[in-house]
Amino acid sequence: MTQPAYKRVLLKLSGEALMGDDSYGINRATIERMVADVSEVVKMGVELAIVIGGGNIFRGVAPGAQGMDRATADYMGMLATVMNSLALADAMRQFGMVARVMSAISIEQVVEPYVRPKALQYLEEGKVVIFAAGTGNPFFTTDTAAALRGSEIGAEVVLKATKVDGVYSADPNKDPTATRYASISFDDAISQHLQVMDATAFALCRDQKLPIRVFSIVKPGALSRIVMGEDEGTLVHV
Ligand SMILES: Nc1ncnc2c1ncn2[C@@H]1O[C@H](COP(=O)(O)OP(=O)(O)OP(=O)(O)O)[C@@H](O)[C@H]1O
Numbered sequence: 001m002t003q004p005a006y007k008r009v010l011l012k013l014s015g016e017a018l019m020g021d022d023s024y025g026i027n028r029a030t031i032e033r034m035v036a037d038v039s040e041v042v043k044m045g046v047e048l049a050i051v052i053g054g055g056n057i058f059r060g061v062a063p064g065a066q067g068m069d070r071a072t073a074d075y076m077g078m079l080a081t082v083m084n085s086l087a088l089a090d091a092m093r094q095f096g097m098v099a100r101v102m103s104a105i106s107i108e109q110v111v112e113p114y115v116r117p118k119a120l121q122y123l124e125e126g127k128v129v130i131f132a133a134g135t136g137n138p139f140f141t142t143d144t145a146a147a148l149r150g151s152e153i154g155a156e157v158v159l160k161a162t163k164v165d166g167v168y169s170a171d172p173n174k175d176p177t178a179t180r181y182a183s184i185s186f187d188d189a190i191s192q193h194l195q196v197m198d199a200t201a202f203a204l205c206r207d208q209k210l211p212i213r214v215f216s217i218v219k220p221g222a223l224s225r226i227v228m229g230e231d232e233g234t235l236v237h238v
């Protein structure tokens, strides 16, 4: 049987995509479909860590946060990612998977704190590790948390599962003439100000030589195909 292309991956799941067709929150069918996709990868024997966004609940730069102290709004955003992480872990439990949530912000009655050696132990045991609360710092995003945690755990790739099927020359949701790149360098993505991920995340992955693959979370089987080494979405590379 063909082997997976990776031993350990960091999967960044879009918080916004969790809404499905709803206008807010977590859509049950959507989270169940995500979990089914993730379970395929775990069954292949790949060690999987996940960072999930919070855009379906709260974003520090959203209109709803206007007038708020930015750091306070960002902490609210980080707490939103904790809610999504708990929902994801619970959906995994119902699917028969074993997941552990580790938070960058100390809320020990709710989730265990992020401790790198413990996270590595869980991964080696085949458990899915969900990193909640982003980096634990305001003024960052969960994309940067994915780059950071991916670097810390020695992931071979960051897989960004989002609502678009790759990196485009411009935002495809705003510019219908935008074209998709099969691959693009970190330097080009940064210099062209491509907003699919923030520049901090791109820069950290570039410096750590950690490739990113951006792909559609709604395309059936895309995650498994990528893990098996197939070409899907856009590869962002050094
Ligand atoms: N050059 C580009 N190529 C592709 N998508 C782009 C580009 N510029 C902007 N985008 C937008 O970036 C979005 C994905 O990034 P965004 O951070 O908003 O979502 P996410 O990470 O999936 O969500 P969340 O922050 O909730 O986890 C796409 O939905 C797309 O509209």
Ligand SMILES: O=c1ccn([C@@H]2O[C@H](COP(=O)(O)O)[C@@H](O)[C@H]2O)c(=O)[nH]1
Pocket: 015, 052, 053, 054, 055, 058, 059, 060, 061, 073, 074, 075, 076, 077, 078, 080, 081, 133, 134, 135, 136, 137, 138, 139, 140, 141, 142, 143, 144, 145
């Ligand atoms: O390290 C981090 C991660 C996130 N935040 C705040 O949370 C929201 C939601 O995260 P998304 O990546 O946008 O899904 C983000 O807008 C920030 O307000 C943070 O401050 N630090």
